[in-house]
Amino acid sequence: MSDDTPSAAGQRHWALWAVLAVLWTGAVTAGLASLAAYDNAPGAAASAPPRWPAASRLAPDRERPTLVMLAHPRCTCTRASVGELAELMARAPQRPKAYVVFVKPGRVAASRAWERTDLWDRAAGIPDVTVVRDDDGHEAALFGAETSGQTFLYAPGGALLFSGGTTGARGHPGDNAGRATLLALLRHETASRRTTPVFGCSLFAAGDRASDSPAHETTHAHPHAN
């Protein structure tokens, strides 16, 4: 600050600015840290069943692994998860049978097309992905999923291979441990871990699981030969 030559009053003036700058730096740092903490705070992990739940209406594949992603249709963070799923499906040498299950809580059951968002369309646009509406969170409950973006990979025999998320932070696409692990498993390589944090909105609020409606809708996306 060599170009400033203040008098005593000027020195007080600049001292005030200095104090303000320190406070400002502290406040901004705290704000950014809070934001980073939020973005990097994982949601509740799933209590995943070690084998494919028999009561699930989703049909697993007997020849190849089956991947299931549970998602909140309006969670903006899950855009990144769906994007990572598309990346995975493009890179996997052997594509798994993939489901994206959008949970429609019971309280909004009467709301037509509540689940039909751009996220639904995005997921439906991924080749070899089947998009399913999960009324009242029936499937989500069977798989023990709590957080949007929760992904499971089951072997052809039904054993759980992976349970976790496919992003590095909330709504944050790019390289991440979940995608790397899934890719390694699909390549039949050794994966260093079988679970990763899941970053997304909670699938259920209090009172969302009141009814037990069996109805669900299935949409098949553009089928591609493997």
Next chain:
Amino acid sequence: MQDIYARTDRTFAKLMLLQWVAGIVFALWVSPLAWTGSDSRTHIHVYAAVILGGLISALPIALALLHPGAAVTRYTIATAQMLMSALLIHLTGGRIETHFHVFGSLAFLAFYRDWRVLVPATVVVAADHFLRGLFWPQSVYGLLAVSNWRWLEHAAWVLFEDVFLVMSCRRGVREVLQIAVRTATLQRAHEDQRRHAVEQTELVARLRLSQQEVEAATRAKSEFVANMSHELRTPLNAITLYSELLQENAQADGREDDLSDLAKIRGASKHLLGLINGLLDLSKIEAGRMELEIERFDVRQTVDDLIGTIDALVRKNGNTLSVTYDGDPGTMNADVTKTRQILFNLLSNAAKFTTAGAISLRTARPIVDGVETIEFVVTDTGIGVTEEQKARLFRPFVQADTSIARKFGGTGLGLALVSRFCDLMGGTVSVETPEGGGARFTVRLPVEHGPAAEAAARPAA
């Protein structure tokens, strides 16, 4: 440089505001709500965009408005710009495209041309990567665990750009200083030029005044001479006349001794009369009162008449006189008296300074610079004129040198009058030394007197 700092501060203040608004718009567009099942609330990103974005922008904007150009302002702006990059990256979910904001901001900071502003900016970026790598490595590197030095790799890319920006800043400052020095030099030169112009104007004014005084003095002198010449000529005419009468009487009475004395008196008075007439003509010309009497006359006839008059004078020193007409000289529309005077003065000069030699007069009618002229060339085999003498020849009262005046006499007015008459008639006179010695005088006069002929007949300078 202060102007550059202040201007860039104000530009960044506007940019900060724009970025703040853009952050809010983006947050509302991309992630307006966070969900928990069927419940929704305003997404934390919206609060971050409004509150945190406003906080980041507030201090630098305030400093830019209150203290533009201060060092603390631009360092705060540099810091805030990088913090805004961090916020925008969060709001866009870490999109790789948003990271370009970091590099773009660094380039924009180079507009200050102060490489020091890159220091806080680079420190903020490095610290951000270090801390996030430490606490949330997966969000930065896509891995759950990374080396402690991985953040340096990201910082190195920023430093890579910094190197070029620092070079650019230093070069920019050098150029600004060079421009400043050149501008100062130019301003000084303009000042000097203005001062010089003022001095010149004053000098010109003084010279003009002096010239007017000189001209006035010359006119006064010429008028005085003209008046005095007139007063002198009258009694001289009487002396000449009475001396002629006395000569006639002495001849009739046979007083031979008186005849010689009377001849001397008559000769002296005629010489004095000739001098006074010459002075009168010269002073008339200098006073601007000499007028030309333009008429059409036959050139050959005029020359022949003149030869008849001057033949005796030429042959007095044993000289020969020849006249050559190079083609038919035709007629001239000019002042015949002045033309005759010019030729008489040249031939009488030639006769005076040539002994037992040859004097020739040649006429021609060439086209000079598109104007038809009459050319009279008087050549003699006399004593000639040196280069030094040529410079003084046509000045009044100046003969070739003082020894000429003593030896040959004369008033020194003849050639001066030739020169003045030629000028008046729009013609020229020149002198050269022909091969074999002597002198050659060439007079060119326009055939038709007029302003265009006068201008064209003068030789180029």
